[in-house]
Amino acid sequence: MTQSAFIAAVLDPDAPVPMGLTDASGHPVAARFNVYRNNVAVSLKEALSSGFPAIKSLLGAAFFDAMTGVYLRAHPPKSPRLALYGETFPEFLAGFEPLRHLPYLPDVARLEYVLHQSYHAADATALTADAMQNPDALIRPLRLAPSVFWIESAYPVTQIHAAALGGSNPTGGGETALITRAAFDPVATGFPPGTSAVLTALNAGTPLGEAIDLAPAALDLSAFLCALLTGGALISSQDSAHV
Known part of the structure; x- marks a missing residue:
């Protein structure tokens, strides 16, 4: 099992549990992996919710939650600094077809991201x-x-x-x-x-x-x-x- 295969499985709730994952006794750990997969998705969604509150308010919590589920699978974190997760979120919004009628959203997201950059500068x-x-x-x-x-x-x-x-x-x-x-x-x-x-x-x-x-x-x-x-x-x- 490769690292990329493991990450892909973690981010995709419909993906099968990677082959070869066992506990210390050699037993499959499907249940544990599914809990871990859910925790990762929840953590990334919470980071986006915290980082882009105006976007969440403009779109509504339910739509935001579903959309960020799509985003996190296509754009996993590239840095351990979870507080700055979402660097590519504005570009994602610009290309997200259901939001074509809201062309100002990417700039609102850019503003929210640089506010976080400023906070951590x-x-x-x-x-x-x-x-x-x-x-x-x-x-x-x-x-x-x-x-x-x-x-x-x-x-x-x-x-x-x-x-x-x-x-x-x-x-x-x-x-x-x-x-x-x-x-x-x-x-x-x-x-x-x-x-x-x-x-x-x-x-x-x-x-x-x-x-x-x-x-x-x-x-x-x-x-x-x-x-x-x-x-x-x-x-x-x-x-x-x-x-």
């Missing part, structure tokens, strides 16, 4: 508002903290995410979703499409004054800079860069 010493008052603050290279992420979406993804978890109904159109983490809990803030150009430039070491020149006309610079500072997003260029 390394800590960094953020620049304070006082430090940014220095005359050379606009011309020195900066970086973004490892906990900072962003995605571009054709939909108001931060609002859809919030609405799915009990917030107000979404309005407006596409946005750049900025994820920051000042302490322990990441926060997603929506900005006009194209704001990612500023973030990409900052993370490449472009001085703040130059990076802001790339901002879309609709960007409220005061609100954007406030989100960066209160979110602990800016760090010295000598510290580790965001990946």
Whole structure:
């Protein structure tokens, strides 16, 4: 019996128990294997439920449970870090035929996944508002903290995410979703499409004054800079860069 055959049998509830599985006395262990198989599926479904609560809310618990059963068999974990299971879930949603009428779902899933990435990212010493008052603050290279992420979406993804978890109904159109983490809990803030150009430039070491020149006309610079500072997003260029 190969490792791949064992994994395939674990993930498929209809697959037969692999040949050659016995206990210390040489007796078949079909019952034990079925319990183990069920526990693995339950654990992976719970990880997805915890990692993508907005998706579960938007689709309903019953549909989510059935769909994640399909997903986990096609996309078993590739890392022992179960808290970050679901990296390919957004792409799966994009190709899942029953959800073709909900084209915003993959971006909501991407947002939820990067929220988890932010939560588990390394800590960094953020620049304070006082430090940014220095005359050379606009011309020195900066970086973004490892906990900072962003995605571009054709939909108001931060609002859809919030609405799915009990917030107000979404309005407006596409946005750049900025994820920051000042302490322990990441926060997603929506900005006009194209704001990612500023973030990409900052993370490449472009001085703040130059990076802001790339901002879309609709960007409220005061609100954007406030989100960066209160979110602990800016760090010295000598510290580790965001990946």
